Amino acid sequence: MDMPDFQRLWAEQAARAHEENQARRDRVLAHEDLAKALTQPPYAISDPRRWSGWIPPRTDPPQVCGPSCGKHHNPCNWTQHRARINDSPIRAQLVEIAAEALRRETQPALDEVEP
Template structure:
């Protein structure tokens, strides 16, 4: 059980780092910060956002009502895992993806500039 606890701790620390990196990436762009203030997330203080985005799928075993029960279904293996359709999740994914796109575009420009700056490449 000790190994399992260490695994969970490691995974939690990695997720925390990834969230912090995502938040920093988004918060570097004032227009994306403003988008965090808009509905549906409507964050009053986007700079306090941890970078966490809800999971892509809903928890396994959460029945969609197809078996006539609500909550955890005893026959959950018969049900497909549902995609999280949350409007807030979609908004956060879109904003984070745009921040990533901008970062990658800037890195590509920086790489091109570094090649151009090398002697004998112009």
């Protein structure tokens, strides 16, 4: 039996996200100093190999408005109900570590050049 289109799309997106997380994890763990950074606060995982490569989203999910909001449409356009920026220190740390790993992978020649 074939999956409905939305299920197929969801499965494809989940598989793609898993591959991206795995690639991010592999990039970070390839560098001992970056792997060690995962063990430092605020994330402070006991074993860097346990990190899945997942980084929390940039924004928190928007609030779904209901009758108590006074608005009868979804999504609500009230400022306080819009998606908030995820300013978690853990997210900031993971983004910084992953960005450095990506920089090292994409610009390895620059690391070898002496000033």
